[in-house]
Amino acid sequence: MEIVKASLTLIPTRDVILPPVTSKVLKYLIMSGELFPFLRDLVSSRDKHKPLFISNLGVNGRRLVLMKPVHVSRGTALDAFISYPLRPDAITPVNGVFNTPYGEFQVTLNSFMVLDEFQPPQGNVVRVNFVSPVLLSSMIGLPPSLNPRFRGRGSNFTIPSPGLIIASAYKTHQGLTRRFDDVKSFKLAVLVNALSKVINFRMRPVTVSLGERGDKVRKTRGVKGWIEFELPPEFRGTMKYLMVGSYLGIGRSRGIGLGEISLEVKDLGASSKADLSGEQEPRS
Template sequence: MGQNLSMHIFKVNYSLIPLHDVILPVPSSKVLKNLILSGKFLPSLAKLVESEIKSKPLFISALGNGEFRYLSDDDKIMNVKANSRLNGFVSFPYIDEVYNEISEGVYETPYGKFSLIVNSVEILDIQRMRIEDYMNYNIYVKFVTPVILSSKILLPPSLKDRYKNIKPGFSLLPSVGLIIAYAYRSYYSILGRTDEQEWATRAFKLSVLSNALAKIVGFNLSPKTVIIGRDEKNNLRKSRGVVGWIEFNIAERKIKKMAIKCFTISSYLGLGKSRGIGLGEIRVTLKKTK
């Protein structure tokens, strides 16, 4: 995924219908991941799915119904009855071959037999986004699935090496600057450039200015632990993030425009870490100020 990538993001909304009672894997996004890697659905994404690059421009949602997602916070089995309609989506930058790969069908997977239906395809043209109309609106961000954020992104890039071995854990009460810094990384992930010093410096400056110039209108945030699989010793792997919502405004016009742009992109590509397995799913709404 290089610098010549088209500035378009595809979002394929789909339904998976199990043809018999099934037990969903943990995380439930593994069902679609298996279909991609096996070449049955969107095979052009396989290299991106397998890539170990940081901040990869890919989001595979957990399966669910509406805003409910099949995510386990304990070791309980996630049973789903035959003919249940499980919804999900996958978002990624434009790839030429994708037009011929968005297909429906009945597929065997290690987790059961599913009928896949494509509900819709959305295309976000980043270069044609119109933001000027929304300056009199608050930004409302809902964390649908746990958002995994490290406050170390707020370190000045010059101090990165000094503290590289320190692991403070993840922030469960994120600031406006922290979530905007991660949204900015989602934006630049489509260029494959988020590890470069220039973009790290820009993210840091944006986070500091956003914290200084933001007015928080309200929030309802809480920590949530979810199981994300098992390690090589069959021990449960867990991740802890934050769910809920936060509403805020930013007083400076240029920074607010950038924030809206980045959050819009993050509503497709997710926010924070573990986006490839469905964590960090967000919804963004612009609310008219009174």
């Protein structure tokens, strides 16, 4: 199945105060019918595996994911994207001024990109950039036979490793195909961790808001940064899962724009790189 990524620019017509979860602006425009109204049912669905990603707003590719409301000046160009399965009415022009509870915005559609997962890139080394904080569940590494026993304990979020990243991207891919296989995701987590080679990384913990519950802010700890690793030959086919993840995100809370990643793939020792996602996190 092909996936569309619609890249947008939002410019406030006056100074605005955005919520900590800035993806709410795009979500409001969809639910109000101003932007891609065919996505309303998908947005309102409670399916945690739904093939939809609404990014947080960003400035020059850096996402505004904060613990408190953020002030944005009039005329500031904010970038964002929405990814969803390709359909006949999926590509529609957008250009107008729309009012939201968070302010008035000039919204412009910049481009559509279509991902064909059956054309994986060539290369054995991948760098995964965490454009917004990622929340990868430690439960992925638990054998499915033990899941019922420990399910009541809830899920902790852990440091991204090659195996957890690939397995999380596989779960995103499952949401697209609607074919679920917990055994395979467990095997990917274990085997990719055991057989891949981490070349370099830079990661840091961050506190992120998950929204409000009553008068309290729900928060958790995620990870920002990047990791570069070499995939063994027998697992290079998993690159298609990462490609899907670069459009639809990975891990928990994708529904509010967390888990956004971008990819760079190269051959070990080669100087050229391919940025596959259309979004690139500045090196830090």
